[in-house]
Amino acid sequence: MLQHVLEATLRQTMQRLVRPLLTPAVPVRVQRILTRQAYRSSIPPRGCHFEQNSIAGVPVTRTRYGSAQTAPSGQVILYLHGGGYIIGSATTHRGITGHLARASGALVVTPDYRLAPEHVFPAALDDALAVYRGLIGEGFPPAAIAVAGDSAGGGLTLALAMRLRDENLPLPGSLVVFSPWTDLSHSQLYRPDCEPVLQAEWIEKAARLYCGNEARSNPLISPVFGDLSGLPPLLIQVGSQEILLNDATRLAETAKQQNVDTTLEIYNSLWHVFQVHAGQLSRATRAIETAGKHIRRHMPL
Template identity: 70%
Template sequence: MLQNLLESGLRQTMQRMIRPLLHPAVPIPLQRKVIAQAYRSSIPPRGCKFDSITVNGIRAVRTRHGATKEGVILYLHGGGYIIGSPDTHRGITGHLAKASGQTIVAPDYRLAPEHPFPAALDDAEAVYDGLLKEGHAPASIAIAGDSAGGGLTIALAMRLRDNGRPLPASLTVFSPWVDLTHQQLYSPEREPVLQPRWIEKAATAYCGQQPRTTPLISPIHGDLDGLPPLLIQVGSEEILLNDARQLSELASRQGVETTLEIYNSLWHVFQVHAGQLERATSALTTAAAHINRYRAG
């Protein structure tokens, strides 16, 4: 009963406070400032340690909780490629670090419109390369991300494969944004977070002069064959539900070991409420189990 009330309250908070900010009329610099404050409600668990580090020339935040295992999760934050940072996502990375027992490294990749595609992808790849140079075996590295960071997770794995580079052990994505053409957006009865006009603005900023069907921008328009085991989590109350479904169908059809989890009556990247909402905490526990299942050692 209490969880139902909490879920209802969180949904209303997202609807009244977050969704209006994610509007194309709100200037991006203001969105960045206000959303950064809003993310303070996403609280990491006690005992987390956050360090600002540099990996292969890219600033990142390293998250640890207690004794860590031999493994690292490269976490790519969401925000439509135009807002967000490793600092806004400390709630998710903190709870994922606790659940997995692994170290999380979240890059502060460059954002659009100042830095359109492929800047974010280049930065993500640079950090992956940096982790390899530090001595992490590919089989001990997992890549995860939410929303735009989910799309970036898939794009990075595709680029690594195409270039003959060693692949990570697994991929995990929360509410992935993988089709920036928006031709098959889902229409839920209610959508507490995202507005189609906002993601349209974000897509324009990120793509620049590149076609939206470019596979490394919209991975469902590419080839997923040979990618590592993939876990997809998505809420039923979000316009990106079909992105998750399409990604799952394409990956499965092309031989990728894929698991799709749809959380009924939850919203875009509901995992930010881990530690408060039991279903969000459980989702990250499931994600951690997926990551640890395929981690070497």
């Protein structure tokens, strides 16, 4: 009963405080400031340790759960944050990466990849690739690396895996995407009765700023239009109350048709990247735990 009340309260909070920020009328620089404040409610678990440095010239935050003696040394998650490629950072996503570190037992590395409109496609993808190669250079075997991301970071996760495959570079052990943004042409947006977070006008502006002169059908921008064959095992989580629901279901259908080991989980009555409420909302906590199990299952012992 208490969880039901909490879920309703969080939904109203997203509708009243977050959704109004994500509108084309609010300048991007202001959105960045305000979303940093909004994400303060996404709290990492106690026992998390954060270290800021860089890999291949890209600023990153390394997140560990537990003491230095028990923190992992041989397994890592490259986490690509969301924010429509125009907002968000490793700092805003400390809550979700902290819970993922605890659930997986792995080190989580979150790059502050370059954002649009200052840096258009493929800047974010180039940064993700540089950090992935940097992790291998640090001694992490590719099979011991998982790549995960939410929203735009989910699309970027898939784009990175496709680029690695196409450039004949070693692939990670698994992929995890939360509410992935996989079709920036918005050709089949879902229309839920309730959408607590996203506005179609906002993601349209974000897509325009990120893509620049590049076609939105480019598979490295909209992975749902790409060849997904040969990609690592993929876990997709999405809420039923979000306009990106079809992005997730179409991705799952395409991946399965192309023989990718794919699991799709739809969480009824939950919203875009509800996993940010892990530690508060039990279903969000369980979703992160499921992601951690998926990652552990596909990592070498």
